[in-house]
Amino acid sequence: METKNVLMTIFGGTGDLARRKLYPSLFRLYQKGDLNDDFAVIGTARRPWSDETYHQVIKDSIASFEPSDKEAQDFASHFYYQSHNVKDTSHYDVLKELSDQLDEKYHIQGNRIFYLAMSPNFFGTIVSHLKSQGMMNTKGYHRVIIEKPFGNDYQSAFKLNEEINQVFAEDEIYRIDHYLGKEMIQNISAIRFANLIFESIWNNRYIDNIQISLAEEVGVEERAGYYDKSGALKDMVQNHILQMLSLLAMEPPVAFSEKGIRAEKIKALDSIRMYSEDEVRNNFVRGQYTEGEIDDQHFKGYRDEENVDENSLTETFVAGKFLIDNFRWSGVPFYIRTGKHLTEKGTRINIVFKQVPVNVFKNSITGPHKQNQLDSNVLTIYIQPTEGFSLIMNGKEIGQGFQTEPVKLEHRNSADIIENTPEAYEKLLLDVLNGDGTNFTHWDEVAQSWRIVDRIRQTWDKDQQTPPGYPAGTMGPKEAYQLLEKDGRHWIWEP
Ligand code: NAD
Numbered sequence: 001m002e003t004k005n006v007l008m009t010i011f012g013g014t015g016d017l018a019r020r021k022l023y024p025s026l027f028r029l030y031q032k033g034d035l036n037d038d039f040a041v042i043g044t045a046r047r048p049w050s051d052e053t054y055h056q057v058i059k060d061s062i063a064s065f066e067p068s069d070k071e072a073q074d075f076a077s078h079f080y081y082q083s084h085n086v087k088d089t090s091h092y093d094v095l096k097e098l099s100d101q102l103d104e105k106y107h108i109q110g111n112r113i114f115y116l117a118m119s120p121n122f123f124g125t126i127v128s129h130l131k132s133q134g135m136m137n138t139k140g141y142h143r144v145i146i147e148k149p150f151g152n153d154y155q156s157a158f159k160l161n162e163e164i165n166q167v168f169a170e171d172e173i174y175r176i177d178h179y180l181g182k183e184m185i186q187n188i189s190a191i192r193f194a195n196l197i198f199e200s201i202w203n204n205r206y207i208d209n210i211q212i213s214l215a216e217e218v219g220v221e222e223r224a225g226y227y228d229k230s231g232a233l234k235d236m237v238q239n240h241i242l243q244m245l246s247l248l249a250m251e252p253p254v255a256f257s258e259k260g261i262r263a264e265k266i267k268a269l270d271s272i273r274m275y276s277e278d279e280v281r282n283n284f285v286r287g288q289y290t291e292g293e294i295d296d297q298h299f300k301g302y303r304d305e306e307n308v309d310e311n312s313l314t315e316t317f318v319a320g321k322f323l324i325d326n327f328r329w330s331g332v333p334f335y336i337r338t339g340k341h342l343t344e345k346g347t348r349i350n351i352v353f354k355q356v357p358v359n360v361f362k363n364s365i366t367g368p369h370k371q372n373q374l375d376s377n378v379l380t381i382y383i384q385p386t387e388g389f390s391l392i393m394n395g396k397e398i399g400q401g402f403q404t405e406p407v408k409l410e411h412r413n414s415a416d417i418i419e420n421t422p423e424a425y426e427k428l429l430l431d432v433l434n435g436d437g438t439n440f441t442h443w444d445e446v447a448q449s450w451r452i453v454d455r456i457r458q459t460w461d462k463d464q465q466t467p468p469g470y471p472a473g474t475m476g477p478k479e480a481y482q483l484l485e486k487d488g489r490h491w492i493w494e495p
Pocket of ligand 1: 012018020148149
């Protein structure tokens with residue numbers, strides 16, 4: 001464990017992310033003693049707030065934990081507000097002065113974390129000023145936390161990375177993908193590598209296909225302006241889905257360490273087949289929600305949303321098939337789908353195993369449900385909103401005659417346990433304090449994910465077609481079902 005004496009400067013300190021996620025997470029770390037009394041936070045943004053106003057914002061953002069007045073006050077007293085326009089060089093001088101004062105007051109020994117919780121357009125400007133204005137002339141560690149999106153294609157990500165690399169080394173950069181802070185994502189590795197029964201059959205001899213679904217019930221909400229330029233492919237597939245895929249597909253790391261895992265994830269991403277344009281058209285489908293109902297509530301179509309172009313070609317849904325060209329996975333499709341205004345919120349992974357070589361029960365099965373094929377064994381990993389896993393096996397149905405029936409073995413973490421586990425941001429912040437980059441994305445992963453996604457995007461941009469519609473409240477357009485049907489398969493999760 002490293003020393004927790006640290007000065008954290010949050011750029012975008014008045015923003016939504018800071019209030020909803022960062023302040024509550026810091027409070028939990030403070031309560032648990034992961035942050036001791038020698039820490040200070042500077043919040044910066046354009047608004048001219050006083051420290052008092054800022055303290056009230058901090059207290060409001062942790063109110064749901066019901067701290068005592070003293071506890072809330074003690075915590076808030078570590079926060080300092082500095083109005084700041086990130087484009088104004090002289091403002092960094094003021095920030096430096098405050099930083100140096102706090103450094104001394106809290107015995108911080110020069111340890112600095114910079115959290116860039118603002119629009120990515122500003123990342124380059126901020127980091128170059130941190131260096132030029134001497135904010136990193138201290139002897140402690142320097143780390144920068146960067147929010148998504150990291151670029152909006154390979155070119156822009158590369159340029160951004162170059163800018164950041166002028167100031168921070170790769171091991172000082174913590175690129176957030178908050179999915180990697182989720183308990184169950186980290187558990188993928190536990191299920192695989194701590195259970196002989198799975199890791200020994202985790203390959204193309206036993207696995208028929210893998211399905212990753214990341215469904216949102218909400219529509220674009222107030223993010224329409226951003227979303228209309230981005231779409232589901234860049235918003236979800238480039239980061240969360242490819243991260244999940246690489247954790248599922250990677251080879252066992254030599255050790256469960258940052259370096260070991262990263263190296264294997266990068267190799268897995270590098271093995272994903274780069275499609276030609278025609279392969280993209282065959283293997284990826286888009287969708288755009290039209291009006292519909294979810295839980296008796298009516299929702300308008302995407303093109304009728306505020307701040308969305310009425311002729312928008314932006315996809316709010318993607319389904320696709322990735323292939324991984326290596327010994328372990330050759331021939332095993334990884335189907336993925338994600339979208340807005342789907343039937344219900346949920347992220348889950350289904351690992352569908354192959355059929356037994358011969359169904360010896362074929363001729364003994366009688367009764368109304370007679371079927372020649374057994375059900376496949378399916379291992380499901382539930383990521384959210386509930387966490388856990390289940391395994392579907394075949395057993396004999398009780399009674400006369402012979403009939404098999406699928407039986408589900410299930411383990412779901414109770415709501416109680418989930419409530420008490422640290423939130424993704426809390427875990428990730430603690431990782432940064434400890435200097436552990438395992439659950440952050442390395443540049444090589446970002447770069448390869450963009451190369452894969454760019455290929456798909458470029459084909460779609462060239463085709464200029466309207467994505468097929470799907471009514472809000474369904475699991476995507478019919479094309480998403482046909483994608484699997486033409487391979488003789490179907491989506492396991494059908495909410
Ligand atoms: P926001 O719009 O709520 O906040 C932006 C902040 O930047 C505000 O504090 C604003 O005052 C400040 N700002 C804007 N221009 C400035 C300037 N010129 N100088 C100084 N400050 C300026 O945005 P947000 O939702 O908090 O998101 C911040 C980042 O986090 C984005 O990169 C976003 O993609 C990412 N993110 C947010 C969430 C979320 O839940 N809100 C989730 C994942 C990722």
